[in-house]
Amino acid sequence: MSTTNTIYNNGKTAELVKDDSTSSASKSVYDTQQLNLWYGDNHALKNIDLDIKQNEVTAIIGPSGCGKSTYLKTLNRMVELVPSVKTSGQILYRGRNIFDKDYGVEELRTRVGMVFQKPNPFPKSIYDNIAYGPRIHGIKNKKILDEIVEKSLRGAAIWDEVKDRLHENAYSVSGGQQQRICIARALAIEPDVILMDEPTSALDPISTLKIEELVQELKKDYSIIIVTHNMQQAARISDKTAFFLNGEVIEYDKTDTIFSNPSDKRTEDYISGRFG
Amino acid sequence: MRYIEHDNVVRRMNGRNLVNKLFKSIFLLATLSALLALVILLYQIVSQGVNHLSFDFLVNYASRFPEQAGIKAALVGSIWLMLVVAPTSIILGVGSAIYLEEYAGKNRITTFIQMNISNLAGVPSVVFGLLGLTIFVRALALGNSVLAAGFTMSLLILPVIIVASQEAIRSVPGELRDASYGMGATKWQTIVKIILPAAIPGILTGSILALSRAIGETAPLIVVGIPVIIQFLPKGVMDTFTALPMQIYDWSSRPQPEFQQVAAAGIIVLMVVLLLMNSVAVIIRNKFEKRY
Ligand SMILES: Nc1ncnc2c1ncn2[C@@H]1O[C@H](COP(=O)(O)OP(=O)(O)OP(=O)(O)O)[C@@H](O)[C@H]1O
Ligand SMILES: [Mg+2]
Numbered sequence: 013m014s015t016t017n018t019i020y021n022n023g024k025t026a027e028l029v030k031d032d033s034t035s036s037a038s039k040s041v042y043d044t045q046q047l048n049l050w051y052g053d054n055h056a057l058k059n060i061d062l063d064i065k066q067n068e069v070t071a072i073i074g075p076s077g078c079g080k081s082t083y084l085k086t087l088n089r090m091v092e093l094v095p096s097v098k099t100s101g102q103i104l105y106r107g108r109n110i111f112d113k114d115y116g117v118e119e120l121r122t123r124v125g126m127v128f129q130k131p132n133p134f135p136k137s138i139y140d141n142i143a144y145g146p147r148i149h150g151i152k153n154k155k156i157l158d159e160i161v162e163k164s165l166r167g168a169a170i171w172d173e174v175k176d177r178l179h180e181n182a183y184s185v186s187g188g189q190q191q192r193i194c195i196a197r198a199l200a201i202e203p204d205v206i207l208m209d210e211p212t213s214a215l216d217p218i219s220t221l222k223i224e225e226l227v228q229e230l231k232k233d234y235s236i237i238i239v240t241h242n243m244q245q246a247a248r249i250s251d252k253t254a255f256f257l258n259g260e261v262i263e264y265d266k267t268d269t270i271f272s273n274p275s276d277k278r279t280e281d282y283i284s285g286r287f288g
Numbered sequence: 289m290r291y292i293e294h295d296n297v298v299r300r301m302n303g304r305n306l307v308n309k310l311f312k313s314i315f316l317l318a319t320l321s322a323l324l325a326l327v328i329l330l331y332q333i334v335s336q337g338v339n340h341l342s343f344d345f346l347v348n349y350a351s352r353f354p355e356q357a358g359i360k361a362a363l364v365g366s367i368w369l370m371l372v373v374a375p376t377s378i379i380l381g382v383g384s385a386i387y388l389e390e391y392a393g394k395n396r397i398t399t400f401i402q403m404n405i406s407n408l409a410g411v412p413s414v415v416f417g418l419l420g421l422t423i424f425v426r427a428l429a430l431g432n433s434v435l436a437a438g439f440t441m442s443l444l445i446l447p448v449i450i451v452a453s454q455e456a457i458r459s460v461p462g463e464l465r466d467a468s469y470g471m472g473a474t475k476w477q478t479i480v481k482i483i484l485p486a487a488i489p490g491i492l493t494g495s496i497l498a499l500s501r502a503i504g505e506t507a508p509l510i511v512v513g514i515p516v517i518i519q520f521l522p523k524g525v526m527d528t529f530t531a532l533p534m535q536i537y538d539w540s541s542r543p544q545p546e547f548q549q550v551a552a553a554g555i556i557v558l559m560v561v562l563l564l565m566n567s568v569a570v571i572i573r574n575k576f577e578k579r580y
Contacts, residue, residue: 090470093466118473121469121470121471121472122471125470126470126471128467132461132464132466132467134467134468134482135464135486144468144471144473145472148471148477148481149472197467198470201471201472
């Protein structure tokens with residue numbers, strides 16, 4: 013329907029987002045209701061209820077294996093690439109259940125960009141990496157592609173570093189730069205939400221700082237959901253924090269509250285490093 | 289208490305180094321003996337065949353008289369054969385590999401198919417010849433044409449191409465697939481734009497090595513009924529033809545000693561063709577050199 017057409021109505025979606033954010037900052041992007049997920053017999057997500065707001069950074073924390081990545085991959089249905097996965101419950105993205113039979117995954121994924129733990133640029137030039145998304149969605153015009161590439165690289169705060177080497181292989185830059193190229197690649201499809209799964213865990217402190225600053229910048233235009241093992245990072249950059257444990261959401265609240273005054277003992281134990 | 293006694297370690301070091309050196313020499317010896325056999329073989333063939341090798345040899349048809357015998361029909365025939373085998377086997381092989389790796393689920397049937405493909409790679413080539421004779425020559429009435437022989441050879445090398453392509457596809461990192469799907473690419477777009485470009489060096493190297501096997505195979509051609517003495521070139525895929533290994537086999541089984549030289553010259557030509565094909569494989573591998 014009209015949804016696919018709006019993606020490249022340059023800037024229109026971004027404008028829309030801005031208008032909403034001034035009127036009501038609490039509009040929800042993702043409303044997860046009673047979500048359960050199984051990998052075969054392994055019950056990995058249990059009765060998850062999470063209401064994720066627009067133009068906020070939502071951090072997901074919790075010990076290894078508690079289901080953070082699984083939840084993130086459920087939000088853009090990447091988790092369905094694992095053949096044994098079964099789900100129940102619903103996730104409303106902008107009011108529509110993403111598990112609906114007629115909801116196309118490709119459509120969902122052009123609205124929800126993803127950045128992975130390990131920088132994973134394609135073995136192509138930097139330019140072709142960024143242009144990949146627009147191209148698969150049908151943009152052929154060289155001038156428009158040039159513009160998207162520049163805009164996305166600027167958006168990911170990497171333009172100045174790579175503008176003279178756009179046609180070099182994306183693997184010829186440092187790991188931290190590669191990760192920002194991957195962020196730029198996600199921005200190039202002009203998404204509404206950006207999912208990040210431990211985006212800085214493979215990076216040095218300086219690159220990490222750059223990406224954290226970038227996240228702050230990006231939340232003006234996008235809603236960001238970020239998985240992190242780094243408590244300070246969650247505290248520094250997020251507005252809300254969800255604490256996962258054994259596939260359940262133990263606590264979900266304002267980041268300040270979670271870190272200064274958690275209501276659940278297990279949350280407190282985890283953030284103070286007593287287990288995990 | 290300590291588990292590692294450092295004094296002991298130092299004392300035993302000499303013995304360990306000796307064993308290390310010993311195995312190094314054994315492996316070196318193994319490599320050298322293989323190399324030696326190859327050198328002797330090459331020397332024998334080249335010294336026998338080089339006298340007969342000339343431009344005339346390449347442009348003459350086969351003959352009863354050894355000094356006039358040429359390899360034209362066989363050389364051109366082998367090229368025709370490759371023109372059928374290469375597209376047929378690569379298209380079918382890569383297609384099957386893509387299906388098995390990217391589309392087929394992991395269930396009993398696909399495991400069974402997979403197992404059989406690996407087994408087929410070990411079936412003797414005569415058996416493929418018989419299959420070709422029954423299906424292509426007789427049932428489909430293609431006769432002993434380039435097409436029938438080409439299809440038979442394609443079947444023969446198909447398992448090798450499938451397995452090589454599967455391995456190449458499997459070695460494409462999963463993160464690249466994730467990145468592509470994560471941006472809303474369909475499976476087909478991901479295959480065409482990400483997986484195949486990354487897998488192509490492996491696929492082509494495997495395919496060319498399989499093709500060089502096909503160009504040297506004799507048994508299936510004999511079974512399919514490809515003639516040896518031919519005084520014309522095929523004009524199309526429905527014509528009959530002869531191929532390099534057939535011609536060489538025929539020459540080497542003749543009683544006159546002169547024909548042994550002709551056979552050796554033929555082997556040199558075949559080896560040059562193989563060498564050319566393998567160099568193409570190496571060039572492709574280097575050209576597409578990838579980084580992850
Ligand atoms: N592809 C898969 N197939 C089967 N089980 C899986 C798969 N991926 C994850 N799991 C299981 O689901 C549970 C949650 O895993 P998940 O990767 O979501 O944890 P995580 O919170 O992201 O952990 P980490 O912090 O180590 O990344 C684990 O028990 C894990 O073993
Ligand atoms: Mg994880």
